[in-house]
Amino acid sequence: MPVKDELTRRRYEKLVDRLESMMRAALKPQYEGYYGQLILSADDLAEMGELKNVRRAAREAGGRLGWKPSTHLTGGRLFVLDERDVPEEIEQLAAKATAETLDRTWRERQ
Numbered sequence: 001m002p003v004k005d006e007l008t009r010r011r012y013e014k015l016v017d018r019l020e021s022m023m024r025a026a027l028k029p030q031y032e033g034y035y036g037q038l039i040l041s042a043d044d045l046a047e048m049g050e051l052k053n054v055r056r057a058a059r060e061a062g063g064r065l066g067w068k069p070s071t072h073l074t075g076g077r078l079f080v081l082d083e084r085d086v087p088e089e090i091e092q093l094a095a096k097a098t099a100e101t102l103d104r105t106w107r108e109r110q
Helices: 003-026 042-048 051-064 088-109
Strands: 037-040 069-074 077-082
Touching: 003 037, 003 051, 037 042, 037 051, 042 051, 042 077, 051 069, 051 077
Parallel strands: none
Antiparallel strands: 037 077, 069 077
């Protein structure tokens, strides 16, 4: 393999590892790996390289975590989301947590 191709491959693998680490760190343990998401800012994207490569690396990193990853570019940010169907018990847990957060926020504003 030519040196340039080997260097490109190594950079890509390092990017996948970095994104996987970021995705893993963003997971909430109580959701058992579901509801995964990662939001990369325009600055993050500029640092990481070409958008097509970042998207491909993000999908690969998500796949390593068992996600059904999708990427969406909106407002200069890249959203990486886990699109798997969520088990009902995890969905109920997340709904309860969301309701509690909204209730607490509403009370703080009163």
